[in-house]
Amino acid sequence: MKIQFLLPLRPAFIAGFSLLLLNCSNNKPEGAGKIAIQNAEASQGISPTPANKEASVSLSSLKVPDAVTVLSMPQIPVLCYHQVRDYRASDSRSARDYIVPPAVFKEQMKILADSGYTTILPEQHYRYLVNGETLPAKPVMISFDDGCDEQFQVSEEILKPLNQKAVFFIMTVAINRPNFMSEEQIRKLSDDGHAIALHTWDHNNVKKYSGEDWDKQVAKPRKRLESITGKPVEFFAYPFGLWSPEIIQPLKEKGIVASYQLSTARDSTDPIHTIRRIIVPGNWDGPQLLKRMAGSFTGK
Template sequence: MKKLIFLSTTGLFLMFSCQQKTTATVETNAAVPDTIATPKKEEKLVMNDAEAILARKEVPILCYHNIKDFPASAGEMTKTYTVKPAAFSEQMKALADAGYQSILPDQLYDYLVYNKPLPAKPVMITFDDTRGEQYSIGAAEMKKHNFKGVFFVMTVSIDRPNYLSTTAIKNLSDAGNCIAAHTWDHHMVTKYAGEDWNTQLVKPKAKLEEIIGKPITNFAYPFGLWNKEAIPEIKKSGYKMAYTLSTKRDSIDPLFTIRRMIVSGNWSTDRMMESMKTTFVNAK
């Protein structure tokens, strides 16, 4: 009898345990969703044509060369292409106080081509000719206002005295600035033929990409001079945009004739701010 009671009790215990396990399994399975969310399709971007790009409001783009002191007796070329350090500092502060925010070429491209938004008051700050003080003074002053710049480098000058070093170029890029090409040795694009395109466009691009480890997709014409024959070669070399000075944009290739304004060392800060408005009359 005792044996029979023991077997009955054991059987009830095992049955009750199995029921508990079954119930737990059902509750766990019930918590697993029986459907899988379908991922959203990426929005297909439509590129603007030349007419639509030209209809977009321009962004003020400033162009600096030398940032150093010069005497009152300096020649007009020096005064035009050189801004004193104190003046540059004052100009950056004036831009910041007026609510301007710096943008870089990728942002400009997306704005012009895909209608993507920009800050309410955008400005692009660019530097030509690879001068060393653009790093030691220019980048340092811009950093105070959270500005980033575009540095157009002619590769023949890299690591020469008073010019940007390889290390400086890499540091500028790593800090979020844009490194761009300005030919090998600053010869006018309008004079190129044969091997010149490779020497002045392709090799500098490759050299800069080797230094910073990123694609180089922007190019500035020496002296701001360009012709229609140059644009297909620039495109073929892998550039997305090219920059002139204050001349009219091309109606067919506006992305390769983007306008900039040289900031003269003869100007006061107020004059510089006013020149931005008159040069880019339809600016954002």
């Protein structure tokens, strides 16, 4: 099996919400211009908003196959972004690991489009893993963590012209705070066909939850996001990518059908709740991104 890329989780980053407040910036990326590509979803008869398909059927009612079956299926590349903004002189080395300048992000998204990749959302991914439903020939998922407000801007200026969709894992304590997205922006992303998912209330390590933490960090934030979007919120991303087998069942009990980590091996008994992603840094150009994708989503 090839070595899987994972940026180190330095202590400076694992400081919780206070560091995220400092790092998220309201600096806006440059405009993306007008870039036209053929809509791959339409050409293959696949809706870019999978919630329209079997919308009346709850995902939780679908029968999940055994772990061996899921692990045998080809992995779908899932890219993880945090901040999309220009570097500042005050950015620490650890902070820069999670920042991608807008011009670099634009290059990365354009090479995905030019190379024939089609963005998918968590529901499509889940139906593929659970029901074997068809995906585009070259699917990729773009995910954003935390809810920094520039993520809304780049969705409008870079993703939209390329007909690309993304999933936004929102930390709900930050909603409406400076440098983070507002309820209105989250609602618009959802209305525009992007997916809104959960990243806990305040970005604390899920492995340490007990008792009422599950309501505070998962159940209540999930309901808040559902009240904003008017849609089910059933997907989850672990803060820092940290998980353990013991926390999967409580997540299920709170209505989460699938969870996303970073690039450690998937759980051998519940791969649906340990779906892999890779963090994309700002020093990868387009060709490097394609190479890393090809090397990272093989084996387990």
